[in-house]
Amino acid sequence: MRTKTIKKNKINVITLGCSKNVYDSEVLMGQLKASGKEVVHEEEGNVVVINTCGFINNAKEESVNTILEYMQKKEDGDVDKVFVTGCLSERYKPDLEKEIPNVDQYFGTTELPGLLKALGADYKHELIGERLTTTPKNYAYLKIAEGCDRPCSFCAIPIMRGKHKSTPIENLVTEAEKLAANGVKELILIAQDLTYYGLDLYKKRNLAELLENLVKVEGIEWIRLHYAFPTGFPMDVLDVMNREPKICNYLDIPLQHISDDLLKSMRRGTTKEKTTKLIKEFRAIVPEMTIRTTLIVGYPGETEAHFEELKNWVSEMRFERLGCFTYSHEENTHAYNLEDDVPEDVKIQRANEIMEIQSQISWELNQAKIGQTFKVVIDRKEGNYFVGRTEFDSPDVDNEVLIDATTTYLKTGEFATIKVIEAEDFDLYGEVISNGL
Numbered sequence: 310m311r312t313k314t315i316k317k318n319k320i321n322v323i324t325l326g327c328s329k330n331v332y333d334s335e336v337l338m339g340q341l342k343a344s345g346k347e348v349v350h351e352e353e354g355n356v357v358v359i360n361t362c363g364f365i366n367n368a369k370e371e372s373v374n375t376i377l378e379y380m381q382k383k384e385d386g387d388v389d390k391v392f393v394t395g396c397l398s399e400r401y402k403p404d405l406e407k408e409i410p411n412v413d414q415y416f417g418t419t420e421l422p423g424l425l426k427a428l429g430a431d432y433k434h435e436l437i438g439e440r441l442t443t444t445p446k447n448y449a450y451l452k453i454a455e456g457c458d459r460p461c462s463f464c465a466i467p468i469m470r471g472k473h474k475s476t477p478i479e480n481l482v483t484e485a486e487k488l489a490a491n492g493v494k495e496l497i498l499i500a501q502d503l504t505y506y507g508l509d510l511y512k513k514r515n516l517a518e519l520l521e522n523l524v525k526v527e528g529i530e531w532i533r534l535h536y537a538f539p540t541g542f543p544m545d546v547l548d549v550m551n552r553e554p555k556i557c558n559y560l561d562i563p564l565q566h567i568s569d570d571l572l573k574s575m576r577r578g579t580t581k582e583k584t585t586k587l588i589k590e591f592r593a594i595v596p597e598m599t600i601r602t603t604l605i606v607g608y609p610g611e612t613e614a615h616f617e618e619l620k621n622w623v624s625e626m627r628f629e630r631l632g633c634f635t636y637s638h639e640e641n642t643h644a645y646n647l648e649d650d651v652p653e654d655v656k657i658q659r660a661n662e663i664m665e666i667q668s669q670i671s672w673e674l675n676q677a678k679i680g681q682t683f684k685v686v687i688d689r690k691e692g693n694y695f696v697g698r699t700e701f702d703s704p705d706v707d708n709e710v711l712i713d714a715t716t717t718y719l720k721t722g723e724f725a726t727i728k729v730i731e732a733e734d735f736d737l738y739g740e741v742i743s744n745g746l
Contacts, residue, residue: 319347320428321354321388323379324443325372326362328499328535330395331443332452334360337394337421338441344430350443355389356428357382361397363469365637372397376409383411392416394424396469418470439487445688447722448495448531448704449488453481453519457501459538461565462576462643463605463636466501473502475510482522489528492722495686496523497533497703504538514543524555530724531686531700535561539587540578547594557700558597565605567622568615575608576643581622588626599701601630604663607656608636609647616659623663627670630707633663668734675708675732682728682742685710687719695719697727697739710737717741 320341324334334350337358341348348354357379361372372395379391390413398405399417406415416424422432442449456471457464485496500506507515516534523532532555534546539562550556566572567581591598604623606616623631635656638649651659685697688704694711697719702708710727712719719725719741727739 318356319349319354320356320358321352322348322350323357323359323375324350325360325375326364326368326396328450328497329452329501330360330362332440332450332499333395333418333421335440335442335450337424338443339439340421340425340433341428341430342441343433343439344425346428346430348441350441356392357388357390358392358394358424358428361393361395363395363397363400364465365634365639367637369397373409376405376412380409380411392424392427394418394420399469400465440484442488442491442493444704445722446492447686447688448497449493450499451481451485451488451496452476452499453503454500454506458505459502459578460576460643462574462647463565463608463639465639465642468641470501473505473509475506475508475515477510478515478519478522481519482526485523485526485529489526492528494529494722494724495531495533496529497535499535501536502538503534503536504540504542514541516543517545517549520546520549520553520556524549524553530555531557533557533559533700533703535703537562539564539584542587544590544594547591550595550598558595559599559601559701559703560591561601561703563603565603566608566611566615566619568611568618571608571611571615574610574644574647575605585622585626599629601632601703601707602628603632603634605634605636606659606663607651607653609638609644609650611636611651611659620662620666623666624670627674628667629671629674629701631663631667631670632706633660633667635660671708672732672734675734675737678729678737679732680729682726683710683739684724685712685727685739686724687712687721689721690714695721697725699737708735708737710739712739712741719744 322334324330338348359375362368382388383391392414393412394416398415402415414427425432454475456473457467458473569580683699685699687695687697689696693714695714697710725744726742728742729737729739731738
């Protein structure tokens, strides 16, 4: 059956999952455009590419449901072809081919040239840094490495993404320059593990040198660090953070748990004592730093005593930003050999308890900001408010600053200085002191 009214040969890329997938979709779209293809992101097209996530159960379900939705559209004649790529496809390709055989073709995470060929395009090696960004114009993700060498027991990422592979500094600088030329002001550095950056290429942890090079890129005003692993963190990064105003006083460092028993079972390579010492060192060296972390509750063998220890530690450490996930029992991971012995309702209850503690901490920290002034970037307008962020907040996951749009005009993508006049658990309300820094 032919498609009905959708323009021919328009490729619609759909992105599911994390910021690494957003980046991969942008690279794919840049390659397609360079081959003269018409490409859109999550709009309408007669050819569909679904970039899937296979990390935990909820993400896998969303990916499968999206594939099924588009297979129905194909059957109804609303689309011509459906291709599936990304982590789910990498991890479960044989199963997917068997269960959903009428997908035109499945591709893994490293098969970009093959996917492009199937879409009638050529892979162009010379396109370093050429992407069609899908984020608001003022910020973009910069993926500095692929894959992961860590042995964490609960994580399937090495299965889907392979071994750690750093991108050379000169390539990343080129990419940053191209992003800046297109109006990007904030770079969000991402990888499965920032801490490991450079070990494979330069035989040393080289994140600090990368930052030294990126701060020289004209037009970039903020550089933010996401997903650093605690073990072996290169402390020279903190010196650069202190010295260079462009580097946000912000670090995303997933810690997962604090009980020594569970850290050992999780194969995290650290202890409660070492982790607590590291966080205290961060705060001593960069007193202004906002630390974001994520935790897992309901891991196999997590007792009430382990959970109480975690709750007490969260209360004691007073993280500025924190997210909590329930454990997902993933096949082919080391932890899959353990009994998934914490009931689902207990996992959810524990996650809620952690987030209640964090909500109170966040409220108290936000109250202290009332009357203070901050540099804020304006991401968007929503209803009667302009919505912005301070350097201490990453898009989509952290706090936001709301500014009354009925009394003030601001341009999205620009910076302003605001004074905080009111604060809630996770959001601040501000008035503009000056426009355009």
